[in-house]
Amino acid sequence: MTGTIVNAAAIVAGTALGLLFKKGISESAKNTVMSGIGLAVALIGFKMALKTENELIVILSLVTGGVVGEILNIEGWLARLGCSLEARVGGENGEVSRAFVATSLIYCVGAMAIMGALEDGLTGNPSTLYAKSLLDGVSAVVFTSTMGFGVVFSAIPVFLYQGSITLMAGGLKALLTPAMINEMTATGGLLIVGIASNVLGIKAIKVGNLLPAIGMAVLLTWLWSKLNIGI
Numbered sequence: 001m002t003g004t005i006v007n008a009a010a011i012v013a014g015t016a017l018g019l020l021f022k023k024g025i026s027e028s029a030k031n032t033v034m035s036g037i038g039l040a041v042a043l044i045g046f047k048m049a050l051k052t053e054n055e056l057i058v059i060l061s062l063v064t065g066g067v068v069g070e071i072l073n074i075e076g077w078l079a080r081l082g083c084s085l086e087a088r089v090g091g092e093n094g095e096v097s098r099a100f101v102a103t104s105l106i107y108c109v110g111a112m113a114i115m116g117a118l119e120d121g122l123t124g125n126p127s128t129l130y131a132k133s134l135l136d137g138v139s140a141v142v143f144t145s146t147m148g149f150g151v152v153f154s155a156i157p158v159f160l161y162q163g164s165i166t167l168m169a170g171g172l173k174a175l176l177t178p179a180m181i182n183e184m185t186a187t188g189g190l191l192i193v194g195i196a197s198n199v200l201g202i203k204a205i206k207v208g209n210l211l212p213a214i215g216m217a218v219l220l221t222w223l224w225s226k227l228n229i230g231i
Contacts, residue, residue: 003120003129004162008155010137011107015152018144030146034199037142041106042196048189051182057220061187064220065213075208078104099150103143104157105207106195107136114184114214117162118176121169129162180221187217 052058069075078101107113112135116128136158144151165172176184191213194205 001120001163001166003116003126003133004159004166006126007107007129007133007136007162008159010133011103011140011155011158012152014137014140015144015149018141018151019149021141022145030142033142034146037139038196038199041199042193045189045192045194045196048192049186051189052186053179053182054221054224057183057217057224058186058190060220061183061213061217062190062210065187065216066210068212068216069206069209072212073209074211075101075206078208095148096150096153099143099147100153101208102147102195102198103140103151103154106139106192107154107158108161113158113162114165114188115181117165118169118172121166176218177221177225179225180218183217183221184214187213 049058079097081100112128112132116126116132119128120126140151191207191210194207194210197203197205198207
C-alpha cells in the first residue's frame with residue numbers, strides 16, 4: 001500500500017500548492033496550461049490505445065461497458081458524491097463537484113493506476129506508483145489553480161481504488177493474462193482520450209459511465225481465447 005499512500009499524499013500536497021499559487025496565475029496562463037495538459041492527456045491515451053492487439057474487443061468493450069455504465073449511472077453517482085462533499089464544505093456554483101469528478105476520473109483511469117497497484121501488491125515494488133504520484137502531484141497544482149480545492153477530494157477514490165487493487169493483487173495474478181492486460185490498457189487509453197476531450201472542451205463525454213468497459217475488456221478477452229476466434 002506504500003505507493004497508493006504516497007499517491008494520495010501527492011494529490012493533497014499538489015492541491016495545497018495550487019491554492020498558494022491560485023491568485024498568482026492569470027486566467028490566460030491557466031487556460032494555456034490546461035490546454036497543454038489536455039493535449040498531454042490525449043497523447044498518453046492514444047499511446048495506451050495503440051497497445052491493443054484486437055480492435056474488435058476494444059470496440060465491444062466500449063459498447064457493452066457503456067450500456068452497463070448508463071444503467072448504473074456511474075457518472076451520476078460521482079456527481080452526487082461531489083455535490084454531497086460540496087454541501088459539507090460550502091463550495092459554490094458546483095465547483096467542488098466538477099473538480100472532484102474530473103480529477104477522480106483522471107487519476108483513477110489508466111494503466112498506471114491499475115498496473116502500478118498490481119505491481120505494488122504482487123512484488124512490493126511501488127516504483128510505478130511513485131512515478132504516477134509525481135505526475136498526479138504536478139497536475140493537482142494546475143487543476144487546483146483552475147478548478148479550486150475540490151481536487152483534494154480525489155485523493156479519496158485514488159486511495160480506495162488503487163488500495164483495493166493492491167490488496168486483491170494475489171487473486172488477480174491468476175486471472176490476468178498478457179492479452180487481458182493489453183486490451184484493458186487499450187480500452188483505458190481511449191477513456192483517457194475522452195477525458196482529454198472534456199478538458200479541451202471538444203465534446204462532453206460521460207467517461208464515468210464508460211468505466212465498466214475496462215472490466216468488459218478483461219471478460220471479452222477471456223471469452224475470445226476460449227472460443228479461439230481469429231480476426
